[in-house]
Amino acid sequence: MASTFQPLQNDLLLKALKGETVERPPVWMMRQAGRYLPEYRKLQEKYSFFERCETPELAAEITLQPIDRLGVDAAILFSDILVVAQALGFEVTIEKGEGPVIHNPVKSSVDVDRLVVPDVSDRLHYVMDAITLTRNELKGRVPLIGFAGAPWTIYCYLVEGHCSRNFSKAKQFYYQNREAAEGLLSIIADTTADYLNAQIKSGVQALQLFDSWAGLLSPEDFGRIAWPFIQQILDRVYDVPVIVFAKGSWYALESMAKSGVALGLDWTVSPEFARKATNGKVTLQGNFDPSHLLLSVAEIKDEVRKMIGRFGSQRYIVNLGHGILPEIPIDHAKAFVDAVKEYQES
Amino acid sequence: MASTFQPLQNDLLLKALKGETVERPPVWMMRQAGRYLPEYRKLQEKYSFFERCETPELAAEITLQPIDRLGVDAAILFSDILVVAQALGFEVTIEKGEGPVIHNPVKSSVDVDRLVVPDVSDRLHYVMDAITLTRNELKGRVPLIGFAGAPWTIYCYLVEGHCSRNFSKAKQFYYQNREAAEGLLSIIADTTADYLNAQIKSGVQALQLFDSWAGLLSPEDFGRIAWPFIQQILDRVYDVPVIVFAKGSWYALESMAKSGVALGLDWTVSPEFARKATNGKVTLQGNFDPSHLLLSVAEIKDEVRKMIGRFGSQRYIVNLGHGILPEIPIDHAKAFVDAVKEYQES
Numbered sequence: 001m002a003s004t005f006q007p008l009q010n011d012l013l014l015k016a017l018k019g020e021t022v023e024r025p026p027v028w029m030m031r032q033a034g035r036y037l038p039e040y041r042k043l044q045e046k047y048s049f050f051e052r053c054e055t056p057e058l059a060a061e062i063t064l065q066p067i068d069r070l071g072v073d074a075a076i077l078f079s080d081i082l083v084v085a086q087a088l089g090f091e092v093t094i095e096k097g098e099g100p101v102i103h104n105p106v107k108s109s110v111d112v113d114r115l116v117v118p119d120v121s122d123r124l125h126y127v128m129d130a131i132t133l134t135r136n137e138l139k140g141r142v143p144l145i146g147f148a149g150a151p152w153t154i155y156c157y158l159v160e161g162h163c164s165r166n167f168s169k170a171k172q173f174y175y176q177n178r179e180a181a182e183g184l185l186s187i188i189a190d191t192t193a194d195y196l197n198a199q200i201k202s203g204v205q206a207l208q209l210f211d212s213w214a215g216l217l218s219p220e221d222f223g224r225i226a227w228p229f230i231q232q233i234l235d236r237v238y239d240v241p242v243i244v245f246a247k248g249s250w251y252a253l254e255s256m257a258k259s260g261v262a263l264g265l266d267w268t269v270s271p272e273f274a275r276k277a278t279n280g281k282v283t284l285q286g287n288f289d290p291s292h293l294l295l296s297v298a299e300i301k302d303e304v305r306k307m308i309g310r311f312g313s314q315r316y317i318v319n320l321g322h323g324i325l326p327e328i329p330i331d332h333a334k335a336f337v338d339a340v341k342e343y344q345e346s
Numbered sequence: 347m348a349s350t351f352q353p354l355q356n357d358l359l360l361k362a363l364k365g366e367t368v369e370r371p372p373v374w375m376m377r378q379a380g381r382y383l384p385e386y387r388k389l390q391e392k393y394s395f396f397e398r399c400e401t402p403e404l405a406a407e408i409t410l411q412p413i414d415r416l417g418v419d420a421a422i423l424f425s426d427i428l429v430v431a432q433a434l435g436f437e438v439t440i441e442k443g444e445g446p447v448i449h450n451p452v453k454s455s456v457d458v459d460r461l462v463v464p465d466v467s468d469r470l471h472y473v474m475d476a477i478t479l480t481r482n483e484l485k486g487r488v489p490l491i492g493f494a495g496a497p498w499t500i501y502c503y504l505v506e507g508h509c510s511r512n513f514s515k516a517k518q519f520y521y522q523n524r525e526a527a528e529g530l531l532s533i534i535a536d537t538t539a540d541y542l543n544a545q546i547k548s549g550v551q552a553l554q555l556f557d558s559w560a561g562l563l564s565p566e567d568f569g570r571i572a573w574p575f576i577q578q579i580l581d582r583v584y585d586v587p588v589i590v591f592a593k594g595s596w597y598a599l600e601s602m603a604k605s606g607v608a609l610g611l612d613w614t615v616s617p618e619f620a621r622k623a624t625n626g627k628v629t630l631q632g633n634f635d636p637s638h639l640l641l642s643v644a645e646i647k648d649e650v651r652k653m654i655g656r657f658g659s660q661r662y663i664v665n666l667g668h669g670i671l672p673e674i675p676i677d678h679a680k681a682f683v684d685a686v687k688e689y690q691e692s
Contacts, residue, residue, distance in 0.1 A: 168671050171637040218613045218635050218667075250596065251614055267564045268597055289564050291517040321564075325514050 005203060006140035013074045013143050016317050017206060017241035017262055017283050025308060025316045026073035027340040028145070029333065030245075031323030032066040033078045036333060039065050049094045053079050059130035060137055067142060069330065070337045074142050074206070077134065077199075079127055081149030081210055084191055085158055087123040088115060098162060105161035106173070109180035115187050120195040127195075128202040135203035146204030148195055150211035150246065151188040151229035158184065167216055174225060181225075189229040193236040200239050208243040208264065209233065215248015215266075222252050234261060243285055247322065253277035267292075267321030271310035284311060287321035288336065293328045297335040304339035313345060351549060352486035359420045359489050362663050363552060363587035363608055363629050371654060371662045372419035373686040374491070375679065376591075377669030378412040379424045382679060385411050395440045399425050405476035406483055413488060415676065416683045420488050420552070423480065423545075425473055427495030427556055430537055431504055433469040434461060444508060451507035452519070455526035461533050466541040473541075474548040481549035492550030494542055496557035496592065497534040497575035504530065513562055520571060527571075535575040539582040546585050554589040554610065555579065561594015561612075568598050580607060589631055593668065599623035613638075613667030617656035630657060633667035634682065639674045643681040650685035659691060 008014070012026035034040055040062055043052060052058045062078040082092045082100050091103040106112060121128060135144055157163075159170040159181075174181040196207055214226055230244060244256060245264025250273070256263055257278035265274050265286035274284055292303060308318065318340045324333060354360070358372035380386055386408055389398060398404045408424040428438045428446050437449040452458060467474060480490055503509075505516040505527075520527040542553055560572055576590060590602060591610025596619070602609055603624035611620050611632035620630055638649060654664060664686045670679060 166637065166668075166671070168637050168640075168673065172640045172673070175638070175640045215614065218638075219616050221635070248594075248614065251616060251619065268561065268594065270565050270597065273597065289567070291512065291514050292521070294514075294518045294521045322512075325512070327514065327518070 005135045008140050008143060008205070010073055010142045013145075013206060013317065014241065016315060017243070019283060019315050021314060024343050025311075025313050025318050025340060027318040027337050028072040028074040028076060029066070029070075029320050029324050029336070030076075032070070032072060032076065032333075033062045034324065035326035036324055036328045036330065037065050037069060038330075039069075049080070053083065054126045056126055056129035056133045059126075060134040063130070063134045063144075064137055067138070070334050071341070072142065072337055074145050075134065075138060076145040076147060076208070077127070077131060077204065079130070079147070081147070081154065081212075082157060083124055083127060084120075084148060084154055084188065084195055087118045087120050087195070088158075088187070088191060089118070090158060100157060100163065102157055102161045106159045106184060109177050109183075112180045112184045112187075115184070117187055117190045117194065120191060121198045121201075124195060124198070128198055131199055131202040131204055143205035144203060145206045145208055146196065146199035147208040147210060148192045150209045150214070150226065150244070151185045151192065151233070152214065152217070152226040153210060153212045154188045154192070155181070155185050156213045156216075158188075167213060171216075185225070185229045186232065189232040193233045196233065196237045197239075200237070204240065206241050206243070207237065208245060211244065211246035211249070214246035214252075217249070219251040222246070222249055223255065227252065227256070231259065234259060243283075243317075245285070250277075254279075257282045262317070264319070265321060271307065275311070280315070283315040283317060285317035285319050287319070290320045290322050290325050290328075293320075293324065293332045293336060295332075297332060300332055300335045301339040301342075304336060305343060308340065308343050313343065351481045354486050354489060354551070356419055356488045359491075359552060359663065360587065362661065363589070365629060365661055367660060370689050371657075371659050371664050371686060373664040373683050374418040374420040374422065375412070375416075375666050375670050375682070376422075378416065378418055378422065378679075379408045380670065381672035382670055382674045382676065383411055383415060384676075385415075395426070399429065400472045402472055402475040402479045405472075406480040409476070409480045409490075410483055413484070416680050417687070418488065418683055420491050421480065421484060422491040422493060422554070423473070423477060423550065425476070425493070427493070427500065427558075428503060429470055429473060430466075430494060430500055430534065430541060433464045433466050433541070434504075434533070434537060435464070436504060446503060446509065448503055448507045452505045452530060455523050455529075458526045458530045458533075461530070463533055463536045463540065466537060467544045470541060470544070474544055477545055477548040477550055489551035490549060491552045491554055492542065492545035493554040493556060494538045496555045496560070496572065496590070497531045497538065497579070498560060498563070498572040499556060499558045500534045500538070501527070501531050502559045502562075504534075513559060517562075531571070531575045532578065535578040539579045542579065542583045543585075546583070550586065552587050552589070553583065554591060557590065557592035557595070560592035560598075563595070565597040568592075568595055569601065573598065573602065577605065580605060589629075589663075591631070596623075600625075603628045608663070610665070611667060617653065621657070626661070629661045629663060631663035631665045633665070636666045636668050636671050636674075639666075639670065639678045639682060641678075643678060646678060646681045647685040647688075650682060651689060654686065654689050659689070
């Protein structure tokens with residue numbers, strides 16, 4: 001399938017991920033396909049969130065919107081990390097003002113026992129169709145990134161049932177049912193590995209794992225509960241480069257870097273700290289404070305230049321430190337991208 | 347006034363804060379007066395949140411509950427960081443499931459211009475009364491800690507108007523109205539300094555500043571927006587030791603330690619990182635993951651022992667890394683305290 005796609009014209013992202021020399025760092029933005037774009041909001045009015053995810057034509061259209069509008073160096077598939085929860089048989093809805101809700105959360109080890117790794121290519125075939133359609137429509141302009149949630153983050157939703165400041169129910173379940181919790185994490189990891197390999201087969205050229213709730217864990221717990229199940233995925237997914245974005249887990253950068261995987265950073269981590277902790281060994285991605293896109297265009301450009309200067313232009317992917325905020329003006333998002341394209345080593 | 351109180355019998359906390367040698371580290375718990383205690387929940391049924399804060403007899407009773415029940419080495423006044431917002435003329439209510447809401451938030455520089463530093467001893471006289479009453483009822487058993495929110499955290503509520511995952515409105519106001527925002531932060535700092543000095547006069551023997559939303563800032567923004575206004579308070583409050591708990595600001599430990607103030611830590615910071623970053627110069631407090639109180643009593647005791655071993659028993663105050671969760675069984679909270687009291691240097 002992949003061989004029928006048009007050849008890639010902009011390989012900055014893939015080169016940066018492989019550690020090859022680039023003339024300037026690539027740039028994309030987490031949640032670049034989304035609510036700050038008026039063309040997205042139009043689709044939002046007409047279709048529900050999961051309609052947008054499950055209709056390949058819509059998902060592809062949304063994925064392409066920021067490519068046309070901002071000229072970023074990568075597309076990232078429009079989808080949601082919780083489609084994996086759906087594939088596992090959980091009923092997920094998005095509630096206004098509350099975010100995702102799991103209507104049949106895991107309450108006991110019995111709920112874990114009845115779970116099996118599903119055939120994700122079948123259950124999530126619409127994602128695979130969206131990927132292939134997007135690759136065809138991209139016509140090789142930029143690479144397509146696929147993604148999934150990391151097991152700890154998916155586990156948090158499956159057990160807690162909804163968003164939470166501290167996911168204490170999810171943590172409680174782990175501490176009081178360790179075997180069942182690890183069984184659940186392992187099933188999520190295996191499902192995710194299958195899912196990502198299916199994405200690769202359908203055409204994604206790089207992958208990102210989002211561990212959004214990593215920062216709720218102590219360093220020891222991250223090493224126990226989060227990382228081993230990310231590693232379980234990495235051991236099975238190797239045909240394209242992978243970026244792990246474990247938000248808030250600055251303390252684990254050193255140990256994560258040993259895996260050789262590219263690492264996403266949130267904006268609390270200084271470039272100097274990140275480079276030192278990872279010993280210059282891996283590609284880093286990040287980490288502009290998304291709220292700084294509320295500064296003036298001139299200030300944004302200045303900050304982006306400084307950020308690249310501090311990270312260095314090699315083994316580096318310019319991005320935000322979290323998803324773009326809905327209230328960001330488009331010309332500010334554009335200034336972010338433009339600043340990278342205009343970047344000159346001084 | 348303070349001279350009429352009974353002499354202090356347990357000075358572990360004050361000695362640890364001064365860097366004096368102690369036979370074992372002191373222990374208390376953030377939010378130790380609160381929802382995990384059935385005697386608190388009884389008062390909760392009868393009185394609204396602000397009734398409990400504003401009635402000195404109730405505030406004193408609640409403050410004392412964990413002393414009797416758990417035998418902690420310090421009392422911390424039952425109150426709320428947003429009483430300072432009320433003193434500044436903001437209407438604050440606590441809404442179920444949503445937390446604090448400010449009904450007249452700051453929307454423009456005009457809203458800042460009309461603010462003046464209030465006479466806090468008058469406006470918050472009920473806090474002062476509660477402090478004196480608590481001191482009298484404590485009869486010198488343990489010291490009483492007073493507290494306030496740090497300016498950045500109070501600012502977040504005043505501008506955003508309610509709790510938020512990223513306080514983007516509060517950040518936006520800073521980036522787009524820097525002078526007004528800094529004016530607001532400065533007024534909060536001056537009010538807070540007056541407030542803390544009034545607390546000292548009424549009888550508190552140590553203070554804690556809570557910067558709950560520090561972790562939303564990049565290292566540069568913390569140095570620009572948060573720390574200078576904490577320093578503005580510290581410059582005026584020096585009669586009792588102060589603990590600064592800037593949650594999520596691991597990156598600023600090194601610079602904060604230069605002020606000589608004691609530092610609170612959340613559980614993402616390892617003892618080794620914290621001691622190294624602060625160069626052994628300051629007293630550290632923390633940082634047990636509150637959700638680990640859901641482990642078994644034996645596991646809790648084991649983890650507490652290990653934690654003390656890693657921090658060292660001197661210049662150290664045992665605490666949680668954030669407030670105790672409402673669902674913690676009392677005997678688990680008690681095990682946390684007991685483990686410290688049973689601690690033997692190996």
